[in-house]
Amino acid sequence: MIRVDKLNKYFGDLHVLKDIDFNVKESEVVVLIGASGSGKSTMLRCLNFLEWRNSGEVIIRGKDVNPKKDNLNVVRQKVGMVFQHFNLFPHKTVLENVTEAPIQVKRTSKAEALKEGEKLLKKVGLGDKANDYPSRLSGGQKQRVAIARALAMKPEIMLFDEPTSALDPELVGEVLQTMKDLAQEGMTMVVVTHEMGFAREVADRVVYMHDGKIVETGHPHDIFDNPKEDRTQAFLSSIL
Ligand code: ADP
Ligand code: MG
Numbered sequence: 001m002i003r004v005d006k007l008n009k010y011f012g013d014l015h016v017l018k019d020i021d022f023n024v025k026e027s028e029v030v031v032l033i034g035a036s037g038s039g040k041s042t043m044l045r046c047l048n049f050l051e052w053r054n055s056g057e058v059i060i061r062g063k064d065v066n067p068k069k070d071n072l073n074v075v076r077q078k079v080g081m082v083f084q085h086f087n088l089f090p091h092k093t094v095l096e097n098v099t100e101a102p103i104q105v106k107r108t109s110k111a112e113a114l115k116e117g118e119k120l121l122k123k124v125g126l127g128d129k130a131n132d133y134p135s136r137l138s139g140g141q142k143q144r145v146a147i148a149r150a151l152a153m154k155p156e157i158m159l160f161d162e163p164t165s166a167l168d169p170e171l172v173g174e175v176l177q178t179m180k181d182l183a184q185e186g187m188t189m190v191v192v193t194h195e196m197g198f199a200r201e202v203a204d205r206v207v208y209m210h211d212g213k214i215v216e217t218g219h220p221h222d223i224f225d226n227p228k229e230d231r232t233q234a235f236l237s238s239i240l
Contacts, residue, residue, distance in 0.1 A: 001026050001157055001188045002047060007056035009042055016042050018212040020056070024157070027186040031199040031220075034209035035235060040192045043209070044159045047190065048079040061156065073105060080155030084162040086146035088134040095121065095130040098149045106153065113152070120148040124178050140171030144178050151182075158182065160191040194239065200224060208232045 002024040009017035016039050024030050032040050045051040046058060049065060049072050057064050065075050088097050098117040102108040108116075121127050124144040134142055143163055150158060160179065164172040176198050183189055183202050193199065199206055199220055206223040208216045208231075216223065216232045227233045 001028075001061060002190070003057070003059040004047070005057040005059075007043075007046060007058065008054050009039075009046060009051065010054050016212050017046065017053070020212075020214060022207070022214065024188060024190060026188055028204045029183045029189045029191065029202050030205045030207055031203040032190060032192045032207050032209060033194070033196075033199065033235070035238075038209045039212045040209055041161050044081065044161050044190065044192060047157075047159060048076050048081050050081075077106065077153045078156045079159060080150035080153060080157070081159045081161070082143070082146050082150050082163050084165045086142045088142055088145055088149075090134055093131050093133055094126065094137070094145050097134065097145055098152050101149065102152050117148070117152060120151050121145075123151075123181075124148045125174070138171055139167045140174045143167065143171075143175045147175075147178055147182070157188045157190070160189065160193070162192050162194070164193065164195060196224065196240065208235065210235070 004020055004022040007017050007020040020043065032043065034040055042051055046053050049067070052067055060075065060078060089100065092100065095114065095117050098120055099113040102113040102116065103110060118127065118130060121130050124147055126141060126144055126148070129137065129141065134145065137145065163179070164175050167175065172195065176195060179191065180202050203220050205217060206220050207214055208223065210231050216227060216229045223232065224236065227236060
């Protein structure tokens with residue numbers, strides 16, 4: 001689904017991603033871990049072209065995306081993204097938040113978008129909140145709306161950038177459960193998170209990044225219980 005070859009990204013003189021090679025297969029769940037500033041968000045942003053790489057290739061479903069030739073809005077529809085801060089439209093209802101992009105960007109008919117939106121809200125456990133405004137929702141509910149909103153574009157890949165980091169601890173579980181359901185349905189996912197329980201349980205593969213490089217990749221069992229690299233060990237003992 002995703003193939004990244006020798007990806008390099010700079011912000012001015014700052015070399016943020018260094019020769020990254022990274023692959024994600026269909027239906028695979030990859031959890032990206034690493035200290036703050038190691039380049040995880042930049043990596044996700046390069047995968048849906050919110051950031052443009054300086055060199056290397058990012059191939060989505062066999063297609064190398066070229067900013068000059070390709071319509072990035074169309075490419076981005078294939079790659080959904082959920083952020084730490086959900087950024088729902090405050091003046092729109094929950095259902096309108098979910099149907100906005102399909103109607104405006106994809107030109108889906110209103111009736112079809114509403115039907116699909118209601119289905120997605122049920123799926124994330126918010127079928128009864130369709131007509132509420134975001135301000136009436138808890139943080140966990142808002143994040144589940146954000147997930148439904150991303151799914152409304154029918155992406156082939158979902159990227160999550162610390163989706164539970166801004167939530168009160170008691171609301172984290174419901175969002176992780178929604179993500180777990182999605183993984184079990186076969187969605188291809190790349191998840192940046194500090195929730196190591198989720199990584200252990202749901203990830204097919206864990207990727208540890210440090211200072212713009214991938215230091216170690218492996219099955220959660222190997223990374224958490226038997227890391228090969230000293231750096232990985234040091235990081236894990238700092239957070240566990
Ligand atoms: P992480 O998500 O792992 O915390 P980031 O990808 O956000 O790391 O950041 C990696 C490095 O790039 C950091 O040093 C950060 O300060 C820098 N950085 C991120 N975004 C920008 C930007 N838009 N302009 C300049 N520097 C940036
Ligand atoms: Mg980040």
